[in-house]
Amino acid sequence: MVEFSDANFQAETQQGLVLVDFWAPWCGPCRMVGPVIEQLASDYAGRVKVGKINVDDHQTTAITYRVMSIPTVILFKDGQPVETMVGAMPKAAYEQRIQKHLERSLN
Numbered sequence: 064m065v066e067f068s069d070a071n072f073q074a075e076t077q078q079g080l081v082l083v084d085f086w087a088p089w090c091g092p093c094r095m096v097g098p099v100i101e102q103l104a105s106d107y108a109g110r111v112k113v114g115k116i117n118v119d120d121h122q123t124t125a126i127t128y129r130v131m132s133i134p135t136v137i138l139f140k141d142g143q144p145v146e147t148m149v150g151a152m153p154k155a156a157y158e159q160r161i162q163k164h165l166e167r168s169l170n
Contacts (some may be wrong), residue, residue, distance in 0.1 A: 081112040082157070120166055
């Protein structure tokens with residue numbers, strides 16, 4: 064799992080599918096989503112880059128992508144946001160969005 068920062072965000076999200084969890088340590092729902100994100104990182108290793116960015120420590124990136132509530136999970140494809148999911152969601156909801164974009168990449 065990648066730890067994103069303001070400094071590395073652009074470089075880390077430029078190629079392929081990248082799932083980014085915008086979170087903060089004080090956020091209860093974020094702590095619920097954390098293990099799901101870790102499982103997705105394992106499940107999609109080699110196909111999707113998965114990581115987290117702490118919005119308290121890296122506010123510039125959060126502002127750039129208009130993250131107003133956390134947890135917010137954004138799926139990027141080649142540097143562009145293609146899906147935004149706000150609030151805690153079940154693993155299947157994230158998987159559905161990832162799969163949709165993986166299938167598009169194959170076609």
